[in-house]
Amino acid sequence: MKKTLLIAAALAALASPALTLAKDDKDDQRAASAALARGEILPIARVLAIATERVPGDVLKVKLERESFGFKYEVKILTGGGRVREVEIDAKTGRIIKIEDD
Template sequence: MKSRYSITLVLLLSMLSLGMSTGHADKRDKKHEHNVVREALQRGEVLPLTKILAIANQQVPGDVIEVELEDENKGLVYEIKILTSTGRVREVKIDARTGKVLSIEDD
């Protein structure tokens, strides 16, 4: 009976340690992603958010409710969610380097 308890405890502890290491890896990945974005901004490879928001508002007037800067296969892309005056939420994707509007869709 004691050995069965030990095996269960060992399995439980190993699962917990795996979960904790995954959590730390996620935090490291996010920190790395933030560093990549910050460095790109400092090098002038990414347009500042104020310019991106102006481009987005020209395409879809309304209130900005969310902004994300994603590292996608084609490079860094701003994803801006805008609440329009009619109550629709639209997502505008903009190339962070060039300011080119990549897509506009309902969210």
Template sequence: MQMVLKSRLRWVFLAALALATTLALASGAPAKDKKAKRAEEANSIRAAVERGDLLPLPRILALAQARVKGEVLKIELEQDDGVLSYEVKILTRKGRVREVELDARTGALIKIEDD
């Protein structure tokens, strides 16, 4: 159980870092500002989770894996038409990659599709 929790916490950190990196690169900010932007984005995400505006990643992982069993490959936090969602890519036991999209605030299922 602790191994699973540690693995999930590692995914939380990696997902937050990936999101911050993506946002920093997309902004076209100078290289020296990228580190500050990543830290700002990570702090913003952390604050949103603490306020209850976003579900924490361990909860999102549990919801996604309840829908699709398998190994989590990638997690993205995205905004589309003002709605924040988590996209969780999962490798199933049969070798298929499925994408589970969940509302980032409520955890409600948006869709499941093959990737």
């Protein structure tokens, strides 16, 4: 009986941060949708086209971050040569901020 309670308590402790992250993710998604609706960020399809035009390859990950100037996208791309490159793009203008190896 004690073993079951300890396991349940451990699982509950592990689950709490995950629930917080899930809630934060939903808040982030709402904020991104609202920013898109207000025209503060470009649609993801446009951003991916910009990134892969400069760095051809397969997109591995896309992240939207808030910076002092507004939002930026970070796009990780696996190139045909096997390198992973990160393209940072101003989310409002589509201007490439920088490209670097990841």
